[in-house]
Amino acid sequence: MLNNIEWLVPSDDKVKLGGEDSEIVVSSRTRIARNITDIPFEIKMKTDDSIRLVKLVRSVIGENIKGKYLDIQKISPLEKESLLECHFISPAFLDIDKPAGLFILDKGNISIMINEEDHLRIQGLSYGLNLTNISSEVFDLEEKIGEDLAYAFNETYGYLTSCPTNLGSGLRASVLLHLPALVFTNEVEKVLKGAVQIGMAVRGLYGEGSEIKGGLFQISNQHTLGLKEEDLIESIVKLTHMIMDIEKKARNVIFTKARYEFEDKIFRSLAVLKSARIISTDEVLNLLSAVRFGIGTGVIKDITLGVINEIMLVSRPANIQLYFGEVLEEHERDVRRAEYIRKRLSGKSKITKSK
Amino acid sequence: MLCDDCKKKPATIFFKEVLPEEVVELHLCEECAHKRGLIMTKKMLPIEILQRLLREKSVEDEKIICSVCYLSLAEFKRRGRFGCSNCISTFEPYIKNLIKQIHRSDKHVGRQAKLGPKKGFEVFKLREQLKKALEKESYEEAAEIRDKLKTFEVDNAE
Numbered sequence: 001m002l003n004n005i006e007w008l009v010p011s012d013d014k015v016k017l018g019g020e021d022s023e024i025v026v027s028s029r030t031r032i033a034r035n036i037t038d039i040p041f042e043i044k045m046k047t048d049d050s051i052r053l054v055k056l057v058r059s060v061i062g063e064n065i066k067g068k069y070l071d072i073q074k075i076s077p078l079e080k081e082s083l084l085e086c087h088f089i090s091p092a093f094l095d096i097d098k099p100a101g102l103f104i105l106d107k108g109n110i111s112i113m114i115n116e117e118d119h120l121r122i123q124g125l126s127y128g129l130n131l132t133n134i135s136s137e138v139f140d141l142e143e144k145i146g147e148d149l150a151y152a153f154n155e156t157y158g159y160l161t162s163c164p165t166n167l168g169s170g171l172r173a174s175v176l177l178h179l180p181a182l183v184f185t186n187e188v189e190k191v192l193k194g195a196v197q198i199g200m201a202v203r204g205l206y207g208e209g210s211e212i213k214g215g216l217f218q219i220s221n222q223h224t225l226g227l228k229e230e231d232l233i234e235s236i237v238k239l240t241h242m243i244m245d246i247e248k249k250a251r252n253v254i255f256t257k258a259r260y261e262f263e264d265k266i267f268r269s270l271a272v273l274k275s276a277r278i279i280s281t282d283e284v285l286n287l288l289s290a291v292r293f294g295i296g297t298g299v300i301k302d303i304t305l306g307v308i309n310e311i312m313l314v315s316r317p318a319n320i321q322l323y324f325g326e327v328l329e330e331h332e333r334d335v336r337r338a339e340y341i342r343k344r345l346s347g348k349s350k351i352t353k354s355k
Numbered sequence: 356m357l358c359d360d361c362k363k364k365p366a367t368i369f370f371k372e373v374l375p376e377e378v379v380e381l382h383l384c385e386e387c388a389h390k391r392g393l394i395m396t397k398k399m400l401p402i403e404i405l406q407r408l409l410r411e412k413s414v415e416d417e418k419i420i421c422s423v424c425y426l427s428l429a430e431f432k433r434r435g436r437f438g439c440s441n442c443i444s445t446f447e448p449y450i451k452n453l454i455k456q457i458h459r460s461d462k463h464v465g466r467q468a469k470l471g472p473k474k475g476f477e478v479f480k481l482r483e484q485l486k487k488a489l490e491k492e493s494y495e496e497a498a499e500i501r502d503k504l505k506t507f508e509v510d511n512a513e
Contacts, residue, residue, distance in 0.1 A: 148475020226460020
């Protein structure tokens with residue numbers, strides 16, 4: 001029986017509202033990589049080292065921090081897919097064959113991957129433009145763990161990581177932006193090229209190598225050495241504000257030129273979501289993009305961005321199966337996804353922890 | 356039409372910039388446009404730079420070995436990963452330049468790890484030792500370890 005939807009329920013109240021500036025910034029994420037001195041890094045670890053690492057980290061976390069621990073080797077492939085869809089784990093964790101785990105803090109927005117490429121990947125996700133706050137929460141946790149464990153550190157190269165591309169701060173901070181107007185006016189490439197010029201990477205919704213869909217773009221730092229963590233985060237926030245301004249201007253231009261055409265597209269998209277009987281994940285992403293655009297521009301008033309965030313998350317292929325508590329084939333999934341969305345948009349069927 | 360810059364190759368790129376005082380028009384070949392920085396070449400990601408730089412191999416690589424985890428520089432270049440927290444000190448002279456090219460910097464300026472004994476790790480190690488001592492039935496040793504563990508608990512209470 002699949003009923004493990006606990007991690008699907010966003011316990012952060014901000015999700016319901018969508019967070020600050022969420023008409024353009026869907027979410028903010030931070031992760032820091034840390035390793036422990038005296039324990040070999042991934043490529044030199046033996047099974048005994050992995051067991052020891054997991055035990056050690058669990059003993060330290062278990063005593064100080066409230067949360068739920070998941071043994072990655074013991075949970076089902078479907079549950080792993082779901083954790084990936086929720087951004088709790090990386091694709092590397094899907095077919096991992098060594099002792100490893102995930103610790104999700106009670107608040108639900110912060111988690112720790114134990115024994116991925118680095119011993120620890122401490123990460124946080126928040127909706128809207130909330131990068132500064134979520135990052136400081138992640139660093140607070142990192143500091144707390146650092147009281148009990150000696151992080152691998154070198155004066156010149158900072159925190160030592162398995163891969164040389166993470167040396168220094170071990171920090172990867174990102175924002176997920178929804179830029180439909182810039183996509184429409186063909187300006188998006190130019191804007192994002194500018195971001196790349198100043199040392200940022202631009203990717204799709206699910207990070208490295210993922211396709212860009214639904215007008216969603218993830219911007220993150222490429223470099224981890226030679227920049228103070230706070231300065232790096234501030235530069236991403238500043239860049240985000242700049243891109244938001246350009247997107248807002250493009251939205252105004254679009255609406256001045258072709259208001260009815262856009263309202264038509266927005267309401268037709270909403271109508272399809274409200275009445276479809278079979279719907280794929282990609283179609284949902286594209287329709288949600290139009291509806292999100294409609295909410296952000298004030299065309300749609302009776303749906304919150306929080307509901308859109310929730311639908312985007314729950315309608316993913318693995319999540320929808322966990323939501324219904326059944327293993328579903330693709331066609332069945334498309335039918336049940338449509339059912340869930342119809343109910344959700346009619347104000348029923350909110351997900352709650354008691355389900 | 357020939358390229359305005361080199362006057363040799365045919366111009367394939369037409370560039371126009373409207374400035375407040377004048378309008379600049381240029382007819383360039385691809386090579387000269389690159390030189391002027393008018394064509395953006397695809398920027399390489401750090402991981403791509405790493406993969407490219409690791410291809411530069413030397414016969415000496417097999418002989419340079421980390422004294423803690425025994426990773427050789429050759430294996431580091433094959434896998435692109437460090438084996439332990441000591442590797443970087445061993446390999447530094449050979450990969451200094453690589454790190455600089457990846458990050459456009461060669462010095463960490465951010466947060467500093469707090470040094471000093473770490474209670475969690477010490478307690479963990481003592482518990483491991485205690486378990487082993489009990490398995491061996493060396494109760495005297497176990498008693499000593501228990502005493503050490505107690506000092507940590509006292510520290511904690513303060």
